[in-house]
Amino acid sequence: MRAELAPFGLDLVLGLAGLGILVAIRAVPLRASSMVAAFGLAYLTGAAAVPLVLTILLTIGVPFTLEMFAAVAVICIGLGVALAWARGDRPPPAPDAWWRRPWRSWPADVWIVALFLVAFGIFAVVGMLDAFRVPLLGWDAWGFWARKAQMLTWHDSLFAEFFTGLNYRFVHQDYPLQLPVFEALHFRAAGNVDTQAVGRHLWLLLVAFVWAAAYLLRDRVRPAAWAPLLLLAALAPGVWQQLLTGFADLPMAIFIGIGAIALGLWLSQDRDQGGGRFLALAAIMLGAAANTKNEGLMVAVALLVVAGIVGLARGLRFRPFLIACAGVAVAVLPWRIWMSANGIKSDLPVSKGLDPGYMLDRTSRIWPSIETLGHELADQSRWLYLLPLAAVVVLAALISGTGRRVAAFYLAAFAVVWAGFIWSYWLSQYPIEWHLETSANRVVSALMFICIAAVVHVSGLLLNALVQRPRGREAEAAAPAAPAVAREPVVSND
Amino acid sequence: MQLLTEILGALAAGALVFVVARQCGAEPRRAFGAVALVAVSVAALLAVPTLRDDVSELLDQRSEYAGLSSAEAQVKGGADAGIDVAFLQWVSEHLGEGETFHLEIGKVAGEEEFVGTGVTQATTFAWATFQLGPNLVVEQSGSLNDVTPGEGREADWIVFYGMSPKEYPSEHLSKVITYAPNFAIARTKDAG
Numbered sequence: 170m171r172a173e174l175a176p177f178g179l180d181l182v183l184g185l186a187g188l189g190i191l192v193a194i195r196a197v198p199l200r201a202s203s204m205v206a207a208f209g210l211a212y213l214t215g216a217a218a219v220p221l222v223l224t225i226l227l228t229i230g231v232p233f234t235l236e237m238f239a240a241v242a243v244i245c246i247g248l249g250v251a252l253a254w255a256r257g258d259r260p261p262p263a264p265d266a267w268w269r270r271p272w273r274s275w276p277a278d279v280w281i282v283a284l285f286l287v288a289f290g291i292f293a294v295v296g297m298l299d300a301f302r303v304p305l306l307g308w309d310a311w312g313f314w315a316r317k318a319q320m321l322t323w324h325d326s327l328f329a330e331f332f333t334g335l336n337y338r339f340v341h342q343d344y345p346l347q348l349p350v351f352e353a354l355h356f357r358a359a360g361n362v363d364t365q366a367v368g369r370h371l372w373l374l375l376v377a378f379v380w381a382a383a384y385l386l387r388d389r390v391r392p393a394a395w396a397p398l399l400l401l402a403a404l405a406p407g408v409w410q411q412l413l414t415g416f417a418d419l420p421m422a423i424f425i426g427i428g429a430i431a432l433g434l435w436l437s438q439d440r441d442q443g444g445g446r447f448l449a450l451a452a453i454m455l456g457a458a459a460n461t462k463n464e465g466l467m468v469a470v471a472l473l474v475v476a477g478i479v480g481l482a483r484g485l486r487f488r489p490f491l492i493a494c495a496g497v498a499v500a501v502l503p504w505r506i507w508m509s510a511n512g513i514k515s516d517l518p519v520s521k522g523l524d525p526g527y528m529l530d531r532t533s534r535i536w537p538s539i540e541t542l543g544h545e546l547a548d549q550s551r552w553l554y555l556l557p558l559a560a561v562v563v564l565a566a567l568i569s570g571t572g573r574r575v576a577a578f579y580l581a582a583f584a585v586v587w588a589g590f591i592w593s594y595w596l597s598q599y600p601i602e603w604h605l606e607t608s609a610n611r612v613v614s615a616l617m618f619i620c621i622a623a624v625v626h627v628s629g630l631l632l633n634a635l636v637q638r639p640r641g642r643e644a645e646a647a648a649p650a651a652p653a654v655a656r657e658p659v660v661s662n663d
Numbered sequence: 664m665q666l667l668t669e670i671l672g673a674l675a676a677g678a679l680v681f682v683v684a685r686q687c688g689a690e691p692r693r694a695f696g697a698v699a700l701v702a703v704s705v706a707a708l709l710a711v712p713t714l715r716d717d718v719s720e721l722l723d724q725r726s727e728y729a730g731l732s733s734a735e736a737q738v739k740g741g742a743d744a745g746i747d748v749a750f751l752q753w754v755s756e757h758l759g760e761g762e763t764f765h766l767e768i769g770k771v772a773g774e775e776e777f778v779g780t781g782v783t784q785a786t787t788f789a790w791a792t793f794q795l796g797p798n799l800v801v802e803q804s805g806s807l808n809d810v811t812p813g814e815g816r817e818a819d820w821i822v823f824y825g826m827s828p829k830e831y832p833s834e835h836l837s838k839v840i841t842y843a844p845n846f847a848i849a850r851t852k853d854a855g
Binding site: 301319335561624627 | 674713729735789
């Protein structure tokens with residue numbers, strides 16, 4: 170019984186820890202209904218922040234135990250309570266009680282959300298039932314991620330024989346520890362190493378992603394836009410099939426997706442609106458992405474650079490942005506310093522990437538990389554046309570001016586990350602055919618989650634422009650999505 | 664090229680919606696807003712049949728693994744790769760807490776090679792070190808290849824997988840316990 174239920178209890182604690190963080194950064198108001206509505210985002214925040222903190226603690230020699238996990242979770246929860254109390258946070262005004270009205274006068278959005286909940290609920294439940302049965306089969310899943318999780322279950326430190334020893338170089342000792350720590354927490358809670366249980370907790374990350382994206386975008390994107398698009402994203406076989414393999418690419422992509430949305434929301438704020446909560450959330454998510462896979466660091470840097478340039482061009486306050494960048498650096502650096510101190514080298518010779526002689530000798534690797542990534546992105550049996558749909562709405566936004574800076578951010582982020590992947594294949598020392606064959610179908614997940622963020626966010630902004638009555642351009646740009654259910658303070662569309 | 668045509672198709676759909684919206688009298692900004700209808704309606708159109716297909720696939724997958732016990736599920740990854748997981752289970756029962764092992768894996772004739780290592784050999788090595796955890800492996804060479812005769816004598820046990828213990832320098836071994844021909848474990852002299 171403990172083996173079955175305790176890991177889900179741990180998920181609940183992760184959610185509560187995430188809720189504490191969200192309250193602390195003012196991303197969720199102090200109201201019970203808002204906290205329930207934000208629990209998907211809270212779980213994702215907890216699953217991002219807590220393993221990240223535990224990884225940092227591991228690198229400085231603090232033992233990895235359930236007690237330490239509980240202490241970190243309590244600190245996160247306490248931080249939220251203490252800051253809310255110190256700031257004197259008060260619950261915002263009660264939302265429109267649409268449910269007290271006769272059902273015939275309920276807003277259309279209520280029915281759309283209800284339909285979405287039925288459809289997504291069926292998928293989520295059936296997927297969870299499947300996740301209870303699927304064994305861990307993929308090489309990377311047991312060879313790298315679950316193996317490290319096993320060791321972190323049996324040992325409470327980064328002990329030398331395994332994490333730095335020559336005998337275990339083949340497990341890619343440079344790969345970061347977000348996923349192994351996440352899995353090891355569940356193994357420890359269960360009281361045994363059950364690799365078959367990994368899938369069910371990864372499945373929760375997908376459910377949380379959809380829930381979190383809908384919650385984050387609720388003020389900008391009406392349900393008519395987010396409901397079908399987020400449903401399509403979750404249903405994409407490239408998403409859920411890959412998630413159930415137990416590889417780290419999808420969890421990383423999920424963190425990237427929410428990080429991208431948070432940055433997009435920051436960019437859609439006006440200068441005097443702040444937006445620190447979105448930057449704080451982006452920093453947590455991108456820090457977790459960088460701590461999940463080495464590619465995650467490249468993607469996090471790319472997203473921050475692009476957001477910084479767009480934000481600078483729009484004259485947004487830069488100090489909070491720099492603080493967020495520093496937050497990501499603080500999240501990433503301990504692991505990198507620990508690697509360096511223990512002589513662990515990355516299998517990607519990054520320093521050679523700036524050596525023109527080395528790179529010019531390998532130009533034959535560029536075209537196959539472009540071709541293969543393009544081929545993977547074009548596989549609509551896996552991605553359900555999410556990229557072409559993102560392309561059309563982003564182009565419409567760029568031309569029309571509705572949500573232009575948000576669209577420009579997503580487009581530039583996609584392009585820079587794509588170029589980063591080409592650069593890494595160009596640079597890699599592995600035979601290119603083998604490297605592409607074994608990784609390209611997974612690597613594109615990060616790009617697809619940027620597309621998912623773009624298509625949901627930008628479609629919502631365009632749809633708002635469509636349904637608003639003509640009142641002049643200035644009024645249009647500032648008008649919110651029509652309120653349907655409980656909403657937080659609303660800001661402009663772009 | 665395929666991706667380009669898919670994007671062009673989506674852009675064409677968006678352009679048509681824009682033109683129709685303009686013909687309906689929508690000002691340009693609202694007509695561009697109508698382009699979002701392409702994304703939203705295509706998503707709805709695809710989501711419903713995909714939901715049916717995905718649910719069916721998930722249920723099929725669940726049925727496929729229904730007969731698998733929890734113990735079998737733990738070693739399915741190795742079994743699917745053609746590895747003798749029962750032998751490794753037998754090995755793990757002989758390894759004491761904290762004891763180390765070294766793997767001697769026989770090479771399969773005609774085995775495909777990648778970066779100088781047999782693919783089957785490498786897979787067996789990777790899986791065996793996973794299944795035999797928390798016991799740790801000792802490999803002086805630091806790679807999947809066995810390059811040094813008598814390698815692993817600092818370990819407590821030598822595990823012979825698809826290879827006879829007779830091929831190993833006997834002066835480093837004490838007792839040998841055989842599971843099946845070419846599948847055995849041997850206590851090293853140093854371990855006593």
